[in-house]
Amino acid sequence: MLQNVVPSRRNFLVGLGKFAAVAPLVPSLPWAATALAATPRDACPPPSAWKDLAAQVSGGVLTPLDPFFGDVCRPNNLRYGTLPMGIARCLKTEDVQAAIRWVKQQGLPFRVRSGGHNYAGYSATNGLLIDMSLMAGVEVLDKKNGIVRVKGGTINSLVYKELERLGRTITHGRCDAVGAAGFLLGGGIGFNMRRYGVASDLLRSTSLVTADGERHEADDKQDSGLYWACRGGAGGNFGINTDFTLQTFPVDTVSVCQLTWTKDQAGVVYDLLQRLPAAPDSFGSKINITLPSIQQRCQGVGSNVSILAQLHKTKGTSLKQIFGPLWERADKRTVHEDIPYWVAQDFLSEETFPYYYQEKSSYMHSARITRAAVDAMFEAAKAMPGTSMPVAFKFFQTGGVINDVKPDATAYVHRGYDWLFSVEMNWWQTSDPQGLIDENLAWQKDFYALANKTCSAIGAYQNFPDPTLDDWAGAYYGANYTRLREVKKQVDPDSFFNYGQGIKPI
Template sequence: MNTCNFNGLTGRVVTPDDPCYHVLRQVYNRAVQKFPLAIVYCQNQEDVSNAVLWSRRNHVCLRIRNGGHNYEGYSTGDDILDIDLSEMNQLAIDENAHLLYVQGGVTNKQLYEFVSSKGYPFPGGTCPSVGVGGYALGGGFGLSCRYFGLGCDNLLEIRMVNYEGRIVNANSQENSDLFWACRGAGGGNFGVIISMTFRLPQKVNKVTLIDIRYPHADQEKQASFLLTWQDWLKDADQRVTLISRIYNDLLEGLAIIARGIFYGPPEVAFGIIAPLLELGGVKYSLKYVTFLEAVTIIGDFYPPFERFKSASRFAVRDFSSCESFNIAGLIKERAEGSVYASISFYALGGRVAEVDVDETAFFYRDAHFIVWLDTVFEDNRCNNAAWVADKFCYLKSVTNGSYVNFPYACLPCYLEEYYGTHVCRLKKVKEKYDPLNIFTFPQGIGEFYNMDFTASNCCNLSW
């Protein structure tokens, strides 16, 4: 590991000789094992500016971390300076202007507890420890997105530390090109986002928490559910957003689950989800609870950390019966050493599809849903990367593009997969606001990393 003089860094600096270093360097996905040169916990914009300038003076690459949930670990690295924003977690509401002010290190849990205390919901993410910044800047799917739009659709302004350590504001009038890019491609590419202003939704008293389960669902039933799901979603009330999942668990075997939120009472929710309850053997519940109770119950399903490998796609057309059966078959056998494998379907449409494709950097407005393949394991020696690469080949043949918030290291032509026809425009924004490519990471927009990966050579990489 490199040695460096850390003079010039302000905030709380953690180095490898710190007794807490090995705990603090860990990110959510324990399959990622990286050893940064130092972690600087910034408490204000001066700390962030000093960190950027220090990294340049010392020729040390930097990464940006708030929740530490990048699935491929791109918010950390070996021998880099990790700028951690988790201690910049202040929130404020302007109820008269319907605005929510969020610092760059705020998590979903912190945001939900704050807005709910004032009677408001928010279109945030599902996992409580995910950083709101990374979530929204990459697009921002959540269980309110069909009703309120994606996280990035509710973003009104950002405040960023640039490559010179200076503050840059961006909104629809000021630095509008940067603001456009940061709504779908902003995570770590252009600078350090230290605060965000969001549109505040109208107050909501209660919502219906939906939970649908089919235990012991074989491949045929899983395929039938997928066909039913895609037909149901076409005309589903936009007040409901669900995540459906077919999975293979070490203890449960093959099964199906769907969870989500409906902005309305249970009796109305039942009529809306009725087609999803007709396969036989279903167990379901509809709970009329506060918004905070709903997101807390959903969040409690997430463990404090996992070891996993995953890949994502967008479903832009209907799957045929044969394709649905083949998709279900992808998880019929888990990788050796895996305790869990699943394919999840994240509902889009509604308000997401109402935004023009070129209005933000998020490209896949017309997609029906996100498809996410993952495998969970307990030992890092398990060869799950090869399993995912094999299954991904079929998924790629029946889908389009990938969701940048669910990255996959082995994507060929990753920029086009993440951003579609927005790539050229994003490169121009990158060249304008980060001309020295200071903010770099694997699969970033900077030219240095603009190379093709193939499944065959990527599976030997250790992320």
């Protein structure tokens, strides 16, 4: 039994053999019960190999009998709750390099995780999980110009806390538990994106360890191709990013609101989709059409349309003016005007819990969204079989300065659009029978196809990975995919970093 070297934490490296002792863990990890059959126990490295790894990784190695194992390896999407053989907890770059050397020596599959929110489970593995969560923190590099360095395992909540202390902000999401690495590498959307660009537009440099175990500093002058690829090329493709240098912006007061409509819902959504793109770049919004669970239907709960919105101080403009007649038509309005920026984020933020889900996304131009198309979506929504959880289709407002950047200037190709559309499906495995889940996933697929066809939507957001996409490379990266493959060939010609929708070398 080897004691972990992390100070004040007693994590133990035990049960190494053939994982004969994994079974007692399963009752406390019901989401992982189906993963045991897929775990290659006969291929497990010998205890001496795990001992070697533990000696090289500052945060130690966790195995299934460790008391903290379930907390560390549990993903946000329980659909992909694969049990790893072990978890290497990295505290510094040298730990990452050691983990890469070790999996090469052992020929073991591996994945890298910061926050565990990969929608398609690409941060889960039945081999070694390289956990970055201990490599967390934010360092101020240039206070005057607002340049900060974010470590590779930092989650959003810590980024927000540090930026609040600085009186600064970036383009950020709403979920506290998302890993900053995955968020930044795939683009990164949020209420500030129309004003500052997607989060990857704010990336000034990044450090990463590539397949050869070497550390690279990538910016617009050195390793510029790799730097280009890291701004939208998605995580897990080119190496393990150990830190990110970002441009931040000073905060002031903002106005925020949530409006809800229950009547003429299709008309409201159509009017929002047509009206809001004309708002100033200082405005950001997300439209949500919530469809009730089976239980809620039985209680008489129907669908509703709601919007969350934020407006930075803009002379001569208010939230009420931006919404126009839609403001008075709302059944409910919650409004906070001219409040401190980070107080406003508490209103806008959401806390997510692990459950089962799938999301499908695409990009839309408001000019191509007709009233008939919106009516068709609402009509199709009535046919949703339903699960024990509510679901939704959503419109994240894009545009603004995002569209001032050329599609090939960074790997994030999705420029020139007004809306990022998505439709989610949520369920709870123990409450919803598999047949019902399959029916709902089939409905989701048909609904997505209908929305894309009627609204001439294209593409998909790489931070909402969808394993059912036929042409994921074209959807995520468009014309930039060829250049991404060239970068991949330069830094990882043998596809050491690979997953179901990983970029392939040219």
